[in-house]
Amino acid sequence: MINYLEGKLVVKDPTYVVVDINGIGYEAKISLITYSAIKNLDAGKIYTHLHIKEDAHTLYGFAEESEKRRFLDLISISGVGPSTGLMILSSLSPEELQQAILSDDVKTIQGVKGIGLKGAQRIVLELKDKMKKEGLLEKAGELIPSSHNTLRSEALSALTTLGIAKPAAEKSIDIILKQHGQQIKLEELIKLALKRA
Template sequence: MIAYLEGKLSYKEPTYVVIDIQGVGYQVFISLNTFSFIKGMERTKLHTYLHIREDAQLLYGFSTPEEKKLFLDLISISGVGPNTGLVILSSLSPEEIQQAIINENTRVIQSVKGIGAKTAQRIILELKDKMKKEGLTASKDVNSVSYSANHAVSQEALSALVKLGINKSTAEKSIQRILKKENNGISVEDLVKMVLKAR
């Protein structure tokens, strides 16, 4: 098992990065939360999870051990695979996820693309007591940082959304609608989150 990777960020975008370690490039799939943390860095250390399928071996990386643990908790739930786990962590912050689970707020969990009522209830049912025993509490203060909404931001967001399984045409329309409302600008990760939450 690969516990973590530390090296130079040779390529990065909202859905994955390539970490160069002594001339070997490792492709690592990431959440928007991790992208927000590392996007200004030249080097990074990501806590990783190796998912082995019959047709592929995929690495998922996280900026903190806490986010990795939350990801592992989520994918332990029946019906929640690694890609869905990343979509959840890209749609909501770890604090928002914890708060929703502890407060049994199925509406927040269901706001994530692809999560239905039964899956949301299962996540809460199976993780609520575990999180309380670990003393985890969720913060209600979620900081958001806005950047200029320009063509580069919309294109980067579109690329991320398509890779997360959103229809390109649908994503483009949602991006345009949101950018019209965000007069003060918006970051790539916030834009993607807003599209993912849109029903």
């Protein structure tokens, strides 16, 4: 099992990172929380989970061990796969997720794309006791604002990778950029667009 990767962060995208270790590039899928933490780093440590299926071995990466634990909690639930786990962690911060679970706020979790009422109820039911035993998770770092075009293209790339149709993603992004201007952070833009899509 690959517990973590430490090396040069040669590619940093809102949905994946490539870590160069002695000339070998390891690609890991990441959440927006991890992206915001590593965006401005040249090198670092990424905590990983290797998910093995018949047709693929996929590496998932996290800037903090606490986020990795939350991801593992999510995918331990029946009906919540790794893609859904990343979608949840890209739409809700660990703090927001924890607050929603502890306050039985099924509606907030249901607001994540791909999560229905039964799935949201299952997440609350199965993780509530675990959450009560844990303290608050660390907050991810803040992003430096990007230029309008880079911000738009990075958000569009992330949304299409997360399964949003390109026309719907473009429409949502443009509406949000008109409302909030260029100072909005990338992860916030993607979160708002996910809620609109």
